[in-house]
Amino acid sequence: MREISLDRLRTLVAIADLGSFAEAARVLNLSPPTVSLHIADLESRVGGKLLSRTRGRVQPSAIGETLVERARRLLADAEQALEDVQRQVQGLSGRVRLGASTGAIAQLMPQALEILSQRHPAIDVQVAVLTSQETLKKLAEGSLEIGLVALPQTPVRQLRIKPWRRDPVMAFLPARWECPQVVSPDWLAAQPLILNDNTTRLSRLTTEWFASDGRQPTPRIQLNYNDAIKSLVAAGYGATLLPYEASTPLPDTRIAMRPLHPLLWRQLGIAHREGDIERSTQYVLDVLWGLSAQ
Template sequence: MRELNLDQLRTLVTIADLGTFAAAARALHLAPPTVSLHIGELESRLGASLLERGSRGVRLTAPGGVLVERGRQLLKEADATLEQVRRVAEGRAGKVRLGTSTGVLVHLLPQVLERLARAVADVEVDVVILGSGETMARLQARTLDLGIVALPQAGSPGLDVQPWRSDPMMAFLPPRWTDVPASVTPAWLADRPLVANDASTLMHRLTAGWFGEAGLQPRARIELNYTEAMKSLVAAGYGAAVLPMEWLDEVPADVARLQMRPLDPPLTRHLGLAHRPRALLDAATAEVLRVLLDFTPAAVGAGAGSA
């Protein structure tokens, strides 16, 4: 037996539902001879009569009844398959691999994913916690689709980096420290024990540059590459840290117990979105990128840089 033709199967099911060839032809927007041809070809393929014609319309034979019953399920699955393909093609479904840092993951990404779930519920975002350098490398190797990276980034062939958002850097201080100034200068902070970002990170270089402009090179008591662990050490009184203020509205509970002061001179951490050129993005990745760009307007100044 040759494969079933779904159009012919849909014609048979419609006749069974409406009772006549003429009604099926109108419902399917087919010429009456085409409806007759569909049924004739189905019967020829199956070697069985599917319909019995009478003065009051048609009724299914036993083989016809079996085929209609199974055909409804086949047509339902075919329609669902086509809809899924359309959703993927339009960016309403699919999987996107996103690389980001721990700070972004904790304070920003959950809000982004919430908005994404409302906009495109069937797009699955696989999040990988990485530093900016590793994120860029994996984007280059095509094992990631999108990355949230610190700026500036060196140019990477085949990748675009666009500004996303800017966050003020703040001094995070132990809650029990006294005589804390209204704003923190490099000289004041350099005399205190410090918890710093790992030397391999752009955040470390940004903070070191802030001290360096004042002619200072303080040594940290410990260097980490995990923002939340740094805040925990600050809360325990181990030292102070210079970190970005990444939340949007309420101060998170883990931060509210710390003292925070603006820096003098001010310092800003800039983030960008790294990805392949838009023309090469699949629809799901392009949709996640759109949601990220709509999430908050980028306010990156001239010093942010781009790839």
């Protein structure tokens, strides 16, 4: 069977409700011949009579009742779909897909999501744990709206990448250790280490920091989940280098933080596609920009 248009189904339902071709034409703002054409087209497609006239009133046949019942559901679904889309266009609801590293998700996204839930509770942010390169690839493909990525990054066609945060990298050490007030590559390289795995930008940053003093230490373990790394530090398993976001809670009291010399910074950027941005996506971007720290 060929596709049946919603306009024809709407005409059928109107006639069933009003009992008259003429009334249906008036309510739908159609000419009587157009109403008759709609019904003739439906009857041709289903292969049977949909309406009958009884005592001057038009009523659905048995076949017509079945189609009217289904048509009501289809029209209601179509109306709901339009309302949902309009709410998304207006920024009242929507889905925003965001990619970020585990560190950004664990430390920064909870703050953003809490603010967003207060301002725009109907916006659903779907977060994916991805490396910066995976995030940029999915943004370019159109399967993400926003990405939090490590900087610097090579420019990507049709993507806008702007600096977002610049947070100091600190030494996180077991509090029971005897630690200097400022940690150098020479001192830290001699300690047992728990570092990010070599797929991350932070791993490359820390490698360069150690190399500035001619050091190339081998960590006891490499992970890509900062909260797990902190748990191991708290247990005394080793020391680590991690970004410290000033707006996040202080770490476990079993962990001591020390500044580095030379200083080291972790820079993050916000990436999104160029061109028009949906309002729901813009609202998420606005919240994220509010968490920027220079």
